Amino acid sequence: MPLPPVRGKYTATPEWTTEFGLFEEDGINEYGVAMSATESAYTNNRVLGYDPLVENGIGEEAMVTVTLPYIKSAREGVKYLGAIIEKYGTNETNGILFSDANEVWYMETAGGHQWVAQRIPDDSYAVVSNQLSIQEVDFEDPENFMFKADLKQFVAMHHLNPNPTSFNFRNIFGLNDLSDEYYNTPRVWEGQRILNPEIIQSPVSHDLPFIRKASRLIQIEDVQQILSSHYEGTPYNPVGTGSEAEKHRFRPISLPATQESHILQIKPNQPIEVGGIHWLAMGVAAQSVYVPFFAGMSETPEMYHHGAKVYTADSAYWVFKLAGVLTDAHYKEFVKELNTTRSKVNIQMRNQLHDFEQRALELSDTTALEELLNQAGNEISATAIQAFQALSANLITKSTDLSPLYYQHNEEL
Template identity: 65%
Template sequence: MITHQTTGYSACTSFLAGRLATVDGSTIIGRNEDARAAWPKHFVVHPHQEFSEPQIFKSNDNGFTLNLPSVAAKYTATPEWTDKFGLFEEDGINEYGVAMSATESAYTNSQALGADPLVTNGISEEAMVTVTLPYIKTARAGVLYLGNIIEKYGTAETNGILFSDNQEVWYMETAAGHQWVAQRIPDDSYAVVANQLAIQEIDFEDQDNFLFVPGLKEFVTQNHLNPHRNGFNFREIFGTHDLSDAYYNTPRVWYGQKLLNPGVVQAPQSQNLPFIRKAEKLIQVSDVAQILSSHYEGTPFDPIGIGDQRQKTQYRPISLAKTQESHILQMRPNLPAAIAGIQWLAMGVAAQSLYIPFYAGIKDTPTSYKNGSETYQPDSAYWIYKQAGVLVDSHYLEFGSLLADVQEKTTQQLLSNLHISDKMALTLEGKALENYLTSQSNQNAALGLQAMQQLSAQLITKMTDMSPLNFKQDMNL
């Protein structure tokens, strides 16, 4: 993610998996949205809308302006608490069963930027979900739709964008002002991406699995950007290869791949980690949650582990204090779109939160998920999760196990609820289905909030006896 101008640059970690790589045939995309330690997100549903008058989008961030289609599909989104600096809707699922997450921030090298500079008032992260997700009916169409906007208006940033439906998963990357490419994640494979241009060799003859801006090869040739005699490696041509990659980016990819391919020996700082891998076992949502919640557990690089101080701070972890929300967008097979799509949403820091399942077919979100500003609010879902995390942080060694116990027990109940509601949902349709999915999703949200509020109460009670003003009194005096 690239945040608004007052907060500077920040970054995320993404995950993608094809339908034959998962245990139940789902496609999965997910990402941590990282920006500031105290910058609330909301969760909303935009209804299906049809307009008779022309609609125009104008960004509060950089003035980017775009004419919009007259029909906008219903979609979910996680905007920021204020639109002063832009919407940053970030992720969601639309009524056609298409999921989108935007964006994974990356860098373009100076040579490529010199040939095609970024466009100051071009499309940027804050607008991408808003101007794309309501207007696409497949993941592939999403790539082409956004690609057309980038070609026409340019982009203000270098970004990675995730799209999925129940058949395909695509990862799209922008580079320089108007260049873009997208690769379909093979059905039996996965990818972890961490703030680098990740797509490698492009097969220009295989348009089933690669999409790209017209004239990409010619642009690279004319501007002498390809450092290799053979092949067309997008990462090598447009990306960066510096120390920030070695310490900030590649270790996160290394750890994600380590969790799914423990038998593969790789170095955390390697610049040659593959974009695409096949996991040793079929992937579950819980595996994705583990990756997005991870901080190098079981290695010396864990900030709360057993390594020395240098090791604990050597690499940037996947889950960190500046995560605003983490999402896993699961598109399940052989189900109506309203039931098939599950938006697993963890408010705040994924390592200290809960992934709550929301059906894509909901008509609204709980009030607490639409509350919350920059200052703590007790009726905000974001702040309820953040409060529990802050309390755990104060005595992590003492309280970490309490948090883990709450996470495990609550997640088991959420999964049980989902199994039950799936069966009931299949017997309903129309407004009855929409109302039921909303009710069940709200109940799941309430369960998570109650668990975290009870944990916070328990932690505060325990902390009353941890004051530095404590004194052991001799009762015989």
């Protein structure tokens, strides 16, 4: 598709390989808009029979690249991507997040050309797994809903709504099958359990609400906890005290297959260069740390330029991944040391971030500001990388005493 000749600056986290083209997963642009497009979902066969996926349509790997540089608000982002989907079609079902200083929107696609988006209220949150999640759509509320112009007519024409008295996007277009109870709904349950521990609900419920109000103000640390979760404090923790059946019943949020996990933060009372923070955890979030980068930076630390399928010591990804692999080999012996390192690093990075933020807000020269934000990225990430390098060195040393070939001499002989 042709792209506009002028585009805004933006940060992005690309897939590690360009073998299948450039895959930018998330980012923040210079206009103050954040976008994340890594949420795969599924449309049911009934809908696909009338609007099949388009083989050469857009997929999540291209959505950030062709949308984020050209939008100046979250609401505009929804309309912009919606127009692309209507014209070119999509080859998969996806969930896409847009946010700016004023609004947060969650958009979902279905079939080859259908889409809807809902504004997340300022006092609420949404936890989404790999399933269509938007529920009741109010076609008379343009402040909080956007959708393909003929969405309602498409559903009515093909008799797709199992409950014509309402318009529940999840029920009309989603799967809602048994696999959701093992793969998806437990993760939504876990996020809501962390933010609303007072609410009792089932992890296999198909009726978990899309939007909830938290029982407290939500902090960055709460979001990090959710994205790093493997059901700690429940019988479903794979490394917990539940039965073997319970420990392996549900898919955790944080998995060993994770390449990166991100949080996009926008502080409305600050310029986006400083108030936009791209938190990035390389590898498994449960065994890594979220390193903050300012959106106004113009270059990334050298170790973030390297990353391949095979381990190399000069890669930020492999530095964090190595510590996790070493911990996994002797989890009970090493997990406390891993978590102690994570805690200390998080405190250090928070102190550094606050210091750089205060210094940055005092600068009016754009060149000096850019240089300072680049320095912040280098120094804060170095704090994390050096701590994890030291952790790995210590774990390797301690592992030498844990070999199954180790022979303990009998002092009585």
